[in-house]
Amino acid sequence: MTSIIDIAAASGLNRRDAMRLSAAGVGACSFSGWLPVLARAEAKLKSNAKACIVLYMDGGPSHKDTFDLKPESQGAGEFKPIGTSATGVAISEHLPNLAKQMHRIALLRGMSTPEGAHPRAKYMLHTGYREGQGGIQYPSLGSIVSSEIGKPDLAIPNFVCVGNRAYGAAYLGPRHQPLVVNDPSKGVENLKTALGMGQFDKRVGLLEQMEAGFRKEYPVGAGVDHQVNYQRAVTMMKSREAAAFDLSKESEAIVAKYGSGKFAQGCLMARRLVETGVKFVEVNLGGWDTHENNFERVKNLSATIDKPIAALLDDLSSRGMLDSTLVVWMGDFGRTPKINQRGEKPGRDHYPRAWTSFMAGGGVKGGQVIGRTDKEGGTVEDRPISVLDFMATVCTLMGIDHTKQIQTSIGRPIRIVDKGAKLIEVC
Amino acid sequence: MKNMLAAWALAALTTQAMAWPEKSPESTKPSSAVTASATALAKSVDSAVAAKCKESGIALSPRATDAEFLRRIHLDLVGKIPAIEKARAFLDSNDPEKRAKLIDELLASPDFGRHMADIWQTLLLSKNSTARRLDTGVFVDWLAHQFNENRPWDGMVHDIVMAKGPQDKNPATTFWLSQVSVDNMTDTVCKVFLGVQLQCAQCHNHPFTGWKQDEYWGLAGFFLNVRAQPPGNKQTTSPVVAETKSARNRRNALPESAKMVPPKFFRGEVAKLGTGPEIRPVFAEWLCGENNPYLARAMVNRLWAQMFSRGLVHPVDNIHDGNPASHPELLEDLTQRFKSGRFDVKAFIKGLCLSETYQRSSKPVEGNKEAVIDSYARMPVKVLTPEQMYDSLQMVLGVATGPAARKMAAAGPKGGKGARAQFVAFFAGEEDAEATEYQAGIPQALQLMNAARMNSPAPALKLVSGASDPAVAVETLYLATLSRKPTSAEVAMAKEHAKKMDTPRQAPADLLWALVNSSEFATNH
Numbered sequence: 001m002t003s004i005i006d007i008a009a010a011s012g013l014n015r016r017d018a019m020r021l022s023a024a025g026v027g028a029c030s031f032s033g034w035l036p037v038l039a040r041a042e043a044k045l046k047s048n049a050k051a052c053i054v055l056y057m058d059g060g061p062s063h064k065d066t067f068d069l070k071p072e073s074q075g076a077g078e079f080k081p082i083g084t085s086a087t088g089v090a091i092s093e094h095l096p097n098l099a100k101q102m103h104r105i106a107l108l109r110g111m112s113t114p115e116g117a118h119p120r121a122k123y124m125l126h127t128g129y130r131e132g133q134g135g136i137q138y139p140s141l142g143s144i145v146s147s148e149i150g151k152p153d154l155a156i157p158n159f160v161c162v163g164n165r166a167y168g169a170a171y172l173g174p175r176h177q178p179l180v181v182n183d184p185s186k187g188v189e190n191l192k193t194a195l196g197m198g199q200f201d202k203r204v205g206l207l208e209q210m211e212a213g214f215r216k217e218y219p220v221g222a223g224v225d226h227q228v229n230y231q232r233a234v235t236m237m238k239s240r241e242a243a244a245f246d247l248s249k250e251s252e253a254i255v256a257k258y259g260s261g262k263f264a265q266g267c268l269m270a271r272r273l274v275e276t277g278v279k280f281v282e283v284n285l286g287g288w289d290t291h292e293n294n295f296e297r298v299k300n301l302s303a304t305i306d307k308p309i310a311a312l313l314d315d316l317s318s319r320g321m322l323d324s325t326l327v328v329w330m331g332d333f334g335r336t337p338k339i340n341q342r343g344e345k346p347g348r349d350h351y352p353r354a355w356t357s358f359m360a361g362g363g364v365k366g367g368q369v370i371g372r373t374d375k376e377g378g379t380v381e382d383r384p385i386s387v388l389d390f391m392a393t394v395c396t397l398m399g400i401d402h403t404k405q406i407q408t409s410i411g412r413p414i415r416i417v418d419k420g421a422k423l424i425e426v427c
Numbered sequence: 428m429k430n431m432l433a434a435w436a437l438a439a440l441t442t443q444a445m446a447w448p449e450k451s452p453e454s455t456k457p458s459s460a461v462t463a464s465a466t467a468l469a470k471s472v473d474s475a476v477a478a479k480c481k482e483s484g485i486a487l488s489p490r491a492t493d494a495e496f497l498r499r500i501h502l503d504l505v506g507k508i509p510a511i512e513k514a515r516a517f518l519d520s521n522d523p524e525k526r527a528k529l530i531d532e533l534l535a536s537p538d539f540g541r542h543m544a545d546i547w548q549t550l551l552l553s554k555n556s557t558a559r560r561l562d563t564g565v566f567v568d569w570l571a572h573q574f575n576e577n578r579p580w581d582g583m584v585h586d587i588v589m590a591k592g593p594q595d596k597n598p599a600t601t602f603w604l605s606q607v608s609v610d611n612m613t614d615t616v617c618k619v620f621l622g623v624q625l626q627c628a629q630c631h632n633h634p635f636t637g638w639k640q641d642e643y644w645g646l647a648g649f650f651l652n653v654r655a656q657p658p659g660n661k662q663t664t665s666p667v668v669a670e671t672k673s674a675r676n677r678r679n680a681l682p683e684s685a686k687m688v689p690p691k692f693f694r695g696e697v698a699k700l701g702t703g704p705e706i707r708p709v710f711a712e713w714l715c716g717e718n719n720p721y722l723a724r725a726m727v728n729r730l731w732a733q734m735f736s737r738g739l740v741h742p743v744d745n746i747h748d749g750n751p752a753s754h755p756e757l758l759e760d761l762t763q764r765f766k767s768g769r770f771d772v773k774a775f776i777k778g779l780c781l782s783e784t785y786q787r788s789s790k791p792v793e794g795n796k797e798a799v800i801d802s803y804a805r806m807p808v809k810v811l812t813p814e815q816m817y818d819s820l821q822m823v824l825g826v827a828t829g830p831a832a833r834k835m836a837a838a839g840p841k842g843g844k845g846a847r848a849q850f851v852a853f854f855a856g857e858e859d860a861e862a863t864e865y866q867a868g869i870p871q872a873l874q875l876m877n878a879a880r881m882n883s884p885a886p887a888l889k890l891v892s893g894a895s896d897p898a899v900a901v902e903t904l905y906l907a908t909l910s911r912k913p914t915s916a917e918v919a920m921a922k923e924h925a926k927k928m929d930t931p932r933q934a935p936a937d938l939l940w941a942l943v944n945s946s947e948f949a950t951n952h
Contacts, residue, residue: 173866177870179870191873191877202937206941211946214945218808221865226949229871232869233872
């Protein structure tokens with residue numbers, strides 16, 4: 001098959017142009033009118049973001065009860081829409097603080113993804129690939145960001161995950177594995193020695209002597225890597241940056257602004273980490289799998305996220321960090337437009353075909369809605385967004401070339417984002 | 428050539444995989460025929476490796492010291508360092524046959540099967556979100572038993588490929604239960620049993636090998652009727668592997684790239700099928716049959732990699748014409764020996780371990796400092812796997828590691844992960860990482876330095892409790908962790924350190940802490 005690169009060469013475009021063409025998804029589809037497509041997709045995106053915070057709603061939040069309310073529909077549910085700081089944009093009444101932030105947020109109401117089971121959906125939303133595709137494991141977005149734009153000399157890892165489940169670095173290697181913080185109020189596990197620092201230093205001194213001896217006898221990479229890794233860990237223990245994991249260093253006013261609970265503390269830690277130079281933070285909140293008792297649970301979960309996320313956006317803005325920090329809110333998928341009456345209290349089931357996520361900061365233009373679902377909230381009528389579109393957009397906002405190929409350990413070239421992505425017009 | 432023929436003649440004498448005495452540790456000696464064919468295999472390895480080094484002007488490192496060999500053979504055959512008494516006894520023994528005897532003893536130990544099961548469950552079971560719900564413990568037990576009984580490899584593979592019925596009746600079904608789709612099944616069978624990576628051909632013709640997409644789906648055709656559902660969240664009955672009546676039911680589960688082509692053997696002919704729904708027997712017969720060259724070669728390459736850190740063909744499961752072996756004739760010779768030795772895994776491993784090549788030091792000498800790793804001029808230094816690390820730490824920190832304790836640690840309460848499984852999951856590196864590559868990151872180093880159990884002074888104090896003077900105490904701690912005696916400089920270093928202590932109790936604890944956190948402990952050199 002003739003590739004897009006060959007065609008581009010024949011028509012006098014250079015390789016870079018050609019890469020852009022394939023970035024715009026031209027390679028896969030028809031050639032008629034491809035130039036305007038290129039112009040539309042490429043012209044509008046900036047690459048402002050220097051860091052990314054993903055707020056991951058584990059379980060799949062109900063779009064019709066959060067950011068895409070359909071009061072006139074059959075499965076409208078119990079919640080009322082309220083107006084927001086963005087003209088013409090309404091969201092759930094249980095998100096009053098976020099309503100005041102809507103001028104900073106681009107709602108993506110056309111999410112449409114293929115996986116309807118939690119583990120496979122989560123895998124795909126974290127890596128951009130279907131689980132098992134091509135028989136290999138894929139790195140998660142955080143690892144990609146760490147490997148592409150992470151600071152190699154940062155005293156703490158460039159990818160931190162607050163919550164108990166992390167998707168790893170796969171072929172990008174151990175340096176880009178996430179550092180997992182299970183409980184933000186406790187910080188990083190085992191970061192402090194149980195000994196006095198003097199005793200610890202003596203031990204490390206002994207270890208260093210042993211390392212030097214071993215390296216002289218067996219000059220192998222593994223020994224060097226081992227030593228370097230330990231040095232990095234000790235550096236991190238003693239570093240100023242490690243204070244980013246210590247929420248007690250925040251003022252009472254700020255802590256109160258974010259509110260209480262693990263998720264609120266996670267949001268605050270995310271800001272501290274980004275401030276310190278960490279490139280990618282994921283904060284996890286579970287409980288969104290509301291097959292039963294959907295309304296009460298979504299109401300409570302809305303209260304859990306409303307104040308902390310609003311505080312995060314405000315806080316980033318007042319510190320002048322919002323324009324360089326991309327904040328993403330997303331989940332596994334949406335939930336059924338129809339309400340199920342199976343259980344004691346009504347619920348909604350998995351629904352990947354149409355759902356909502358949002359982006360804010362990092363150069364994203366706020367106060368806008370991209371994409372539209374039909375009157376039931378069941379089908380995307382305008383601007384469907386695929387996982388590829390979504391991943392490629394996040395990469396591009398962060399200045400990462402999503403078409404770049406990375407070699408796996410067996411030398412197989414794998415694109416950061418698979419072919420076929422169309423950037424979302426968020427800027 | 429003459430040697431080779433003689434070796435074959437000897438190997439042919441072993442008409443069946445011989446019984447390895449497992450139950451009575453006093454008589455771990457296998458039959459003389461096994462020893463003879465293993466010795467011949469070792470010679471074949473040594474002459475091939477030496478010839479190539481000579482040709483390239485690479486010097487060979489000397490024979491490993493007893494201490495290097497002791498630690499290496501334990502980690503490679505039973506997956507953990509030796510107990511301190513064993514280490515001391517071996518190092519102090521003057522028996523010229525002690526290395527060969529130790530190899531036999533370890534191959535006869537039940538820990539051999541456990542270690543092989545650790546390796547093979549990782550290779551055989553697919554890691555995916557649905558398979559996580561599977562009870563894999565029964566499969567690990569089954570594998571360990573097979574390896575300890577020294578089931579011939581072709582027989583084991585046949586059992587796995589043919590496995591059906593409920594998992595609690597036939598643990599080998601776990602293999603199929605973990606593969607969630609037909610392409611998943613095809614990929615794993617190719618990688619593990621044939622030593623080839625056909626998965627690229629799932630969506631397009633393979634760019635380097637000439638393997639066509641039809642070839643992939645021809646192989647996949649054998650598994651279209653396999654129905655293997657991992658258990659659901661609330662399922663109480665044992666999951667079942669069965670055959671569906673027709674492939675059609677599964678079509679929805681196939682990826683878009685799927686091609687419907689008749690089942691065809693890898694690089695071979697279209698299969699002649701019966702009329703029933705079961706097509707796996709036809710495949711199993713071919714896979715384990717006389718005319719399939721791939722099964723034996725793939726296993727030979729894997730067993731070589733287990734000992735030498737990488738396959739004669741590297742990556743180990745990427746055997747194809749465009750990716751030649753470092754020692755092509757040796758691979759061919761070893762494959763023939765493995766086949767004529769009736770797929771006897773223990774005898775084959777014994778042969779490898781008896782070789783001078785395996786027993787060579789990993790320290791470089793003048794003339795091989797820059798030598799490529801696959802010259803085997805010196806032994807490659809491997810990094811401990813998470814399982815080896817955990818089990819070796821248990822040896823040092825004094826927690827029981829018998830089969831029962833291991834089972835407890837693996838299972839954990841309420842079906843959750845036990846301590847060992849948690850440790851392994853936490854330390855697991857990249858899937859296809861080189862065995863020589865260090866994989867741990869900062870969180871792992873933090874755990875090894877600062878976790879409570881790494882800082883308890885009790886294990887160190889217990890180890891040195893009987894020591895008559897500081898030098899003996901230092902020697903004890905070195906033997907317990909690195910399986911060697913310290914040099915005089917190291918004793919001096921430890922004494923110097925002890926002088927800085929506020930209380931004498933701290934010195935042994937510090938030394939033990941540094942030893943288990945050292946690169947020497949973290950590697951198999």
